[in-house]
Amino acid sequence: MTLNQNKTPMNRTSVKAARLESSIGNTAKVSGWVRTRRDSKAGFSFIEINDGSCQGNIQIIAPGELANYEDDIKRLTAGCSITAVGEIKESGGKGQATEILASEIVIHGWADPETYPLQKKRHSMEKLREWAHLRPRTNTFGAVARVRNSITNSIHQFFQEDGFLYVNTPVITASDCEGAGEMFQVTTMDMEHIAKQQIEKLNYKFDFFDKPSFLTVSGQLEAETYACSLGKVYTFGPTFRAENSNTSRHLAEFWMVEPEVAFNELTDNMDLAEAFLKRMFADALKNCGDDMQFFNDRIDPDKALISNLESIIGSEFVRLPYTEAVEILENCGQKFEYPVDWGTDLQSEHERFLTEQHFKKPVILFDYPRSIKPFYMYCNDDEKTVRAMDVLVPGVGEIIGGSQREHRLDVLEGRMKEQELDIEEYWWYTDLRKYGTVPHAGFGLGLERAVQFATSMSNIRDVIPFPRTPGNADF
């Protein structure tokens, strides 16, 4: 076993590059992990390796003449790591344009087939979650990682090309904006010590921030301060919910992107959200073709993922006021588990009926009843609705939620009183309305929901590297 790969001082070629027809004739050094080895009776071996650069493997032909052929190469099993040097040749095999005829193979590490967890046999998704450190070595999780990367990259590109500034809003915050019940508390006090004592009232002077502090549930309010200074901004970072929800759609820690634009009203916000979603999905199809084909053929039960995404990219989203949505639902003849009643939130079944059965394409619902929406949404003149919007997509339901913000100080303060919020606590938020207030609007997209939608992965725990859920914070 040789560990010094640098005895061949040549730049590495990725498997992705080595698979290109245009590479034929080049001498290449390729490094990766063995997927399979097959020995020919003619005294040589086929070794497939993958390096994460793409879904496909490259086939290495290891001739029997190699010095380490009998002792090492013929012992290679799934998971071993090697570097192969050789000429890239046209391949006779199907599903691959090229292969490498190795003149040298260095073995970096073995993977004892008796104990290596990722053997040929299929493992359940649950089992693979226990091996979150190894699951990216599988086809499925490699593909998820690449599509997730494509989507995050599209997010940055989309906003950067349009002149937005990326703003990092804080993760730890002492301002509790949407109810502490669902928030994680952050502390440097010694909890075991506190438990042992009997203390009538905690003294937060002994805590790091001198007051109770929490993990953020949204960067929106902070993003508004930057939008109301610098125009077009977006936050994109981890957000947290301490909800005890053990479902396939909830994580305690997830990534959220939240654009916020000064001078935008609700229609501009819809335009932005629609263009944004289309861009993410179009890029994934363009940049991760093999991975998307894999999800289409192997993961999506309907094998319709690609055609669904293409249809969304090509469609014009329906824009439907909540009130009209209620009318459609009341008159559709469909029986729902939950009643449809103006003034209450639509249930998932209602949203799915609208987007999957009635319109059969994405729907932007807007102008929701004010009583079910947060204080910061712009109040319409009808005094019954606010300029909220939810983007619903077939199969997933709500993927984006946003609103035009209430920028009129008197109306905002009225709404805060209505919802029994402490206006003093929000002094900096109301300052934005006192000094040079402007119409503005924004929305939030949960990254993992978008990746779930783009990959048809059924459990959200499988589209984030190390999922955090009740009872799970390993790794």
Add this chain to the structure above:
Amino acid sequence: MTLNQNKTPMNRTSVKAARLESSIGNTAKVSGWVRTRRDSKAGFSFIEINDGSCQGNIQIIAPGELANYEDDIKRLTAGCSITAVGEIKESGGKGQATEILASEIVIHGWADPETYPLQKKRHSMEKLREWAHLRPRTNTFGAVARVRNSITNSIHQFFQEDGFLYVNTPVITASDCEGAGEMFQVTTMDMEHIAKQQIEKLNYKFDFFDKPSFLTVSGQLEAETYACSLGKVYTFGPTFRAENSNTSRHLAEFWMVEPEVAFNELTDNMDLAEAFLKRMFADALKNCGDDMQFFNDRIDPDKALISNLESIIGSEFVRLPYTEAVEILENCGQKFEYPVDWGTDLQSEHERFLTEQHFKKPVILFDYPRSIKPFYMYCNDDEKTVRAMDVLVPGVGEIIGGSQREHRLDVLEGRMKEQELDIEEYWWYTDLRKYGTVPHAGFGLGLERAVQFATSMSNIRDVIPFPRTPGNADF
């Protein structure tokens, strides 16, 4: 005061675009915040507005004939928000190519000059920190936001162009990898309730994750799992230190980028770090020219920021073993506060001597004594040093720290025993060495340190929107 800007259904033009000579002759709608208003005796006004798209303002000429001229426009003060429509004309004024002759001006919001904090007079940086929600409206903090955005964008572009995958490592973690003393604990248990009771031993079954959990100090170990599957990855997200450090270089919450590359050794790691730094600074100079000129002329006491950055971009970084650095320091004749002694960490004064006085350019120190470095760094054959590296830059000192990782299971476990770590706790990390281990290397760059360096801002609290430090978690 008209609030419906959409009565002029025209796309907004950014101030940045309106300032271009090529825009002369266009009719434009520009929205932003008033910086100054000056009335001419000839019966019209000059209004400078800024919208965050660039450092410069656009000058609006408001003719006396506008319907709201006397009642509204002549009352405009700093901080008011307006939308102006008019023709972009060549400007006679200096420092600007264009100006807008307004045919309509809509006022969105006033800013009472009696109470608006950001008046013409200069405020201290300390004072502006209390107004973190308004300080991006100043020239300095607008420029910081744009340069910070440029740097984050360069980070993504640099790695994406080179085929890296962006991997989101977890913020909350139950694996305590670098000592819990400096970590924030995360909990959903009711701390007031715990304080009131007298409890001998906390039962973490009542906490969200069923065990003590903390905010991450680094995504490196988790990033290694993805590098050892998918080759080239980087994490970029918030990291946390619960150190009670009230300095101009420490934050409790900061953003860190950590690339990790399979099959890379220490020299590759140096190449990557050097190219990466140069790219960030070159992009900032190219994309934020006016802002960088502002920092050079108004913030850097030596007015040498741009030439320093250009010299770094053009230089070849010195690569110097720690042992040779100690020799240079011992023989340089300079008197230091702290002694120089092989086997101890270099102090800031030593690092600065090397990079600022001795070499006068960036220096990559490497092969540090193993006794002062973490368990995961690759052990050299001399049995005294490890393949660690620190990149030092003039003026700041260490800006990047990294290493080749120890990928030999037996050596790694030996080092863990040496440092009295619980090997069982790291089962998933050692698994990477059991199954298909490969040489790999990576480093970490603190985003805020890089922004500080690129802007010459003296306090790190002024290069992140909402700094978190002991006693400060407002907003």
